[in-house]
Amino acid sequence: MATSAAATRSASGTVATSAATSTAAARLRVAVPSVADRVADELRLQLAEGVLLPGARLTESTIAEDLGVSRNTVREAFAELASERLVVRHPNRGVFVASLEPGDIHDVYTVRRVIEVSAIRGGGSPGAVAAVRAAVEEGKVAAAANDDEGLGTANQHFHGAIVALAGSRRLNTIMSQVLAEMRLFFHKATMDANFYSGYLKDNEEICEALEAGELEKAAELLLAYLDRSEEKQAEVHGE
Amino acid sequence: MATSAAATRSASGTVATSAATSTAAARLRVAVPSVADRVADELRLQLAEGVLLPGARLTESTIAEDLGVSRNTVREAFAELASERLVVRHPNRGVFVASLEPGDIHDVYTVRRVIEVSAIRGGGSPGAVAAVRAAVEEGKVAAAANDDEGLGTANQHFHGAIVALAGSRRLNTIMSQVLAEMRLFFHKATMDANFYSGYLKDNEEICEALEAGELEKAAELLLAYLDRSEEKQAEVHGE
DNA sequence: ATCGAAGGATTGTTGAACAATCGCTAAATT
DNA sequence: AATTTAGCGATTGTTCAACAATCCTTCGAT
Structure with a gap:
């Protein structure tokens, strides 16, 4: 499954575009989603597909490890999902997949x-x-x-x-x-x-x-x- | 200053805390807002009062220093405000007070x-x-x-x-x-x-x-x- | 004046650390 | 035995420090 294989693609990107004029590149930049956004996307997907069922607990460290990102980034993704009511934050207890009463x-x-x-x-x-x-x-x-x-x-x-x-x-x-x-x-x-x-x-x-x-x-x-x-x-x- | 002051209104079933002690206290705990939430509250306030005008830039480090919190926490607050459309994130450029066209x-x-x-x-x-x-x-x-x-x-x-x-x-x-x-x-x-x-x-x-x-x-x-x-x-x- | 190349500043992201808090288990009390 | 208490482990909340990526500006070259 998917494995967000994110990780390190460092030096490659800029090389080819070096001659392509910075302004043009900037103009048609198509907003590469931030890592936090991609984590949120991945979780949204799993949520929609029923991989994560209502009430399930989402542990920060586990998800961070699984997706190969830092805990802080996962945290930002959680904030995004929480604002969409897809997950619920129980202070000091963790975030859970929202379940509708x-x-x-x-x-x-x-x-x-x-x-x-x-x-x-x-x-x-x-x-x-x-x-x-x-x-x-x-x-x-x-x-x-x-x-x-x-x-x-x-x-x-x-x-x-x-x-x-x-x-x-x-x-x-x-x-x-x-x-x-x-x-x-x-x-x-x-x-x-x-x-x-x-x-x-x-x-x-x-x-x-x-x-x-x-x-x-x-x-x-x-x-x-x-x-x-x-x-x-x-x-x-x-x- | 400022003051999150929000919310310690647990008025309802406060009745006898005497014998109840720990479990009861835990039950009617009124979710002390997290630091990130308080930062968001403070910014919301300044936004509503016009201290921060539309288009103004919010620099992470500045706000972190002003409010005495870490950059990461400010970041979480930004995510909250962005989800409410009160601020806009320009990737790699910063967050700005939303201005309505x-x-x-x-x-x-x-x-x-x-x-x-x-x-x-x-x-x-x-x-x-x-x-x-x-x-x-x-x-x-x-x-x-x-x-x-x-x-x-x-x-x-x-x-x-x-x-x-x-x-x-x-x-x-x-x-x-x-x-x-x-x-x-x-x-x-x-x-x-x-x-x-x-x-x-x-x-x-x-x-x-x-x-x-x-x-x-x-x-x-x-x-x-x-x-x-x-x-x-x-x-x-x-x- | 235009264009492109450094420089500086800020964001994005990571990793590690620590206090606070929760849930659970085992011990202690009645 | 049942209930309370204390302690332990795990996880969250938050901070700090670092670094890469990116943007904006300034400077210099053409």
């Missing part, structure tokens, strides 16, 4: 209802609507291929696209954080093979209403969908 | 429209409505005392209370972050003495509609208010 499930869906429904009510540019459509088609393809994993991500793309209708950078990042948070406990739910299957038609309907400019109808459909989804989640989880 | 202003108001309007549309418990009313009264008092500063915070309390109607922990923290972000550049706007004065009546009206259960009317009033507010902000700021 029943109350949190409702809370998350409240956020989704507020943001998604508002976004769809506002309509959106043709390009943004097209993105929603694209997510629907992505879901169909995944369904045809019996790819549950792909179906799940397509669904997330769908809802991400809906929020994107509002064209707000901040709303987009909020939504992506909420979705990441949900991925944390989707593994249990995904057990049920046709968990998403029903959603496919919902998404199609919502998308059609949106394309037809029937925003109020789309909003109602979406709201109903979210209510049902929350109920299912609450069902799968304890009470 | 015209586009950001619109973005922030988009978030506010989505969240606040949805929240008020949903109504809220009597207690939550009472909190809105309390914020209105707080504003009146401040206005009577000619306390511009107080008027500003009362206004923020008002909008925070509106979001609180939804009863969602996550929405509350999102909103408080947005408000903190706005405080960053309110200083320029606050110049205008009667900048908030007009809002007072708006808030009163909105609150009355809310109390009367006329949610749709309240939502419309709030929306109109936000639109006007954004316009004013865009005016004060470049372009």
Whole structure:
């Protein structure tokens, strides 16, 4: 697995670009993610894939060793993940993979209802609507291929696209954080093979209403969908 | 100086600590904020008070020295503030107090429209409505005392209370972050003495509609208010 | 004046160290 | 025996010192 083989690539980088004029290099620099960011990315990945399950403890020294970075860097990565609610810090005890209590499930869906429904009510540019459509088609393809994993991500793309209708950078990042948070406990739910299957038609309907400019109808459909989804989640989880 | 002073309010079940001793003490321990958190608090304070103005650079070593902490700790505090968008990290260049471009202003108001309007549309418990009313009264008092500063915070309390109607922990923290972000550049706007004065009546009206259960009317009033507010902000700021 | 090459400063990251704190186990008390 | 106490080991919180990488500026060369 992955092994972030980070480590020492020291002198190589600059040599080739020496003649390439420093200003140009600086201008098209594509923000090489810091080590802390890459550690956070790796952990986010493991979180999303279910390698790290809710409640699991993340020991600084262990992770530092595994990824070949220093404890301090791991610490910065933890801060990042904690700000996204993916992990929880228990002072002096360590950080743990966040686990959502029943109350949190409702809370998350409240956020989704507020943001998604508002976004769809506002309509959106043709390009943004097209993105929603694209997510629907992505879901169909995944369904045809019996790819549950792909179906799940397509669904997330769908809802991400809906929020994107509002064209707000901040709303987009909020939504992506909420979705990441949900991925944390989707593994249990995904057990049920046709968990998403029903959603496919919902998404199609919502998308059609949106394309037809029937925003109020789309909003109602979406709201109903979210209510049902929350109920299912609450069902799968304890009470 | 300064003072994190936050939080030793463990008032609730403090009852008898006599026999309970260690275990009880451990149970109701009120999480002494870590040094990094206190540094973040201090910086947040200076940010809100305008001591640190948008665009200003925050040098790690300087702050570490000023506050008597290590560079690493400052770094953790920066991560916290960056996640709240109060500062921006320019890789290898340092962190700077966030400055909102015209586009950001619109973005922030988009978030506010989505969240606040949805929240008020949903109504809220009597207690939550009472909190809105309390914020209105707080504003009146401040206005009577000619306390511009107080008027500003009362206004923020008002909008925070509106979001609180939804009863969602996550929405509350999102909103408080947005408000903190706005405080960053309110200083320029606050110049205008009667900048908030007009809002007072708006808030009163909105609150009355809310109390009367006329949610749709309240939502419309709030929306109109936000639109006007954004316009004013865009005016004060470049372009 | 433009361009490119040192120089200095600051960030990014590491490694080691130590105090504070937590959880657990074993001893001591009743 | 049960419960409290004390002690121990492990982990976190924080500091310090170092170094490479990178940026900004100044200086010098063309």
